[in-house]
Amino acid sequence: MLKSEIMHVLMSAWDEKCLVAVSLVESWKVACGILKGKKFNVENGVPCIKHIRELKEKQQHAWELVEFLCREIAKSNTSNVEKIFKPVLRTAIHVGIPEIVEEIIASYPMAIDMNVHDDLDIFPYAIQCRRERVFNLIYQLDYGSTIVAQQDESGNNGLHLAASLKHEQQIIVRASAAGPVLQMQRELQWFKEVEKFAAPGTKERRNSDGMTPAEVFSETHQNLVKDGERWMKDTATSCTIVAALIATMVFAAAITVPGGNNSYNGHPVLSKQKAFVIFGISDALALFSSITSVLMFLLILTSRYAEEDFLRTLPNRLVVSLITLFVSILSTMVAFGAILYLIVFGDNQEWVLIPIIALASIPATLFGALQLPLLVEMIQSTYGRSIFGKKSDRELR
Template sequence: MVCDQIDKLEFTGDDHHPYYTSPILEAACQNAHKVVDEILCRSPKAIQSTDKSGYDIIQLAVIHRSERIYNLIYDIGERKNLYKTIEDSSKNNILHLAGRLAPSGKLNKRRGAALQLQRELQWREEVKKVIFPTYITRDNIFLETPAMVFTREHENLVKDGEQWLKTTAESCSISAGLIITIVFAAAITVPGGSNQDTGIPLFTQDIAFSVFAVSDAISFFASSTALLMFLSILTSRFAEKDFLRSLPKRLLIGICALLLSAISMMIAFSSTLFIVFGHQKPWLLVPICGSSLIPISFFVVLPLPLIKDLFQSTYISEFGPRRRGKRARFDPDNIRLFFGK
């Protein structure tokens, strides 16, 4: 291990701080929290390390979106209040740094421009909780506030996110509209027909008809919900803050409702075939049911990655007490930060 090799080197002073500078800074950029934890255990003063631009481990963690490093050293700032006011040579505080566009490698970990922008907004909101309130609107030497830096850096990403959401919503709206048309027509022309005198369907006592009626109703209401969600996305103003929770939640609800409506439609279709052929040609039920499982499996599997990403990105934070529940090996009380030196 690198730390073991460094410990074998000859040095002067009370620790190996100079030898750990390059490894700990690189680890901060690469989100290698175990490496940072190990180095701080062996040399607490390594937290003072800075790169050629004067950025230390905390600033690099924000610039490179290293959430594991950020969570690891959270206790230091929370207890010592030392990086709430830290600034670089251009008077950029860490909220200015959070306003910069993340490296492409970190952005590409999220699916679609909208989720990429959501992650950037989550970083900004997290860092905003840490710094002093007066620093939220504080200018740098270029007379830019953190909000101005974020808007300038993410202008293209906002446009790409808007286009991605519109394209997705338009495609899904067409599918939802088709399902509404199909299941509404199926509800009017019930399988087996109706009594000419009373208008009551002939197969109301059949269990398969009850399954058809329930699944058809679920499909209709779910597809209607999905269509409304997608229309609300298309008519949104697409402001920066809307990408944080509002738009992703609408998209998640819309896709889940569309998935439910498609599955319910297939169940209603299979129930209709059972009513028609169940008594006269029961052998046809096996290939019919087997064939219906194919589109149902596709309905479930294909949108599942997007649903998973939307849910995790919107409801499972990379920050917060749950992520910080596992304590670091180093003792935060032994860490001393000397910013600006």
């Protein structure tokens, strides 16, 4: 009974929402101090912050309880300590709570070598579960290569585990139409990161099935590669049609000058108008960006779709293609709005600019609303700060 109660307390003590609340409260205090130029009572000044203040206090008390329990459990005999800590570690790693894992290791250093699940120690199990926040604790140790070289009962080392993809091991990615592409990219990031800790012999070591880590990766990721390839080709095909239509329209608008040309010198009649200058610049930008988008989407369609391409090559091309397509749509709307204002309404009716701008922004806004989440995800995953290498100053051993 005591064991189950301690497990429940340890696992429920750390609430990530409380951690977020700490940052919110501190940021709010600083902001209030800057705005008011004096001390400010957050709880009395803004009643809705009272709940966040309570969460901060709850987090602090919970963490003190975790530290106390870990210290007291570590004082017990070895058999009791392992019986209590093992299921706690397994659950903490599985759900991705590195703070509890770190505190247990700090209180009981032998926990690093504890088998927590299917003959797997802490870090191999974190690799199998794809919990980067727990895996990052390895950077606080000085023998990561030894940990990666450890083998389970099937002869799989840490690199084999990073290469393997099973249904229960799949990475939890945010709901997105590009889920297969992002997941394949994240799988490659995991494999490359664990590979940094692997010695040359570890990379070529075969498991009980006679497969190296690279062979395991290719074998278990075939379906994911096919799904990612299918999504990329469908997206590129659809967007290529849109970009080609835009290029056709803006090219026709460029050679058919609105307002006609002067008969004696061939210059556009409206060339002195500001709106015409805006039209010319926007039309040229739309043409160049749409052609660039078409070329980038064609590169996506003609890619070889090797596993390595999902790490950088394909995401880079997709990001550039979507950005240039958005620029071409926006520029086309600006060019149309400018020439509509100049030809239909005249240069002295500024009031029509508001409805023209509002209507012209609808297509660009819709495209941005539909594709911006995908673009942000892809940029963060490709160019954002790595999910690996984050560590605290606390030495574990």
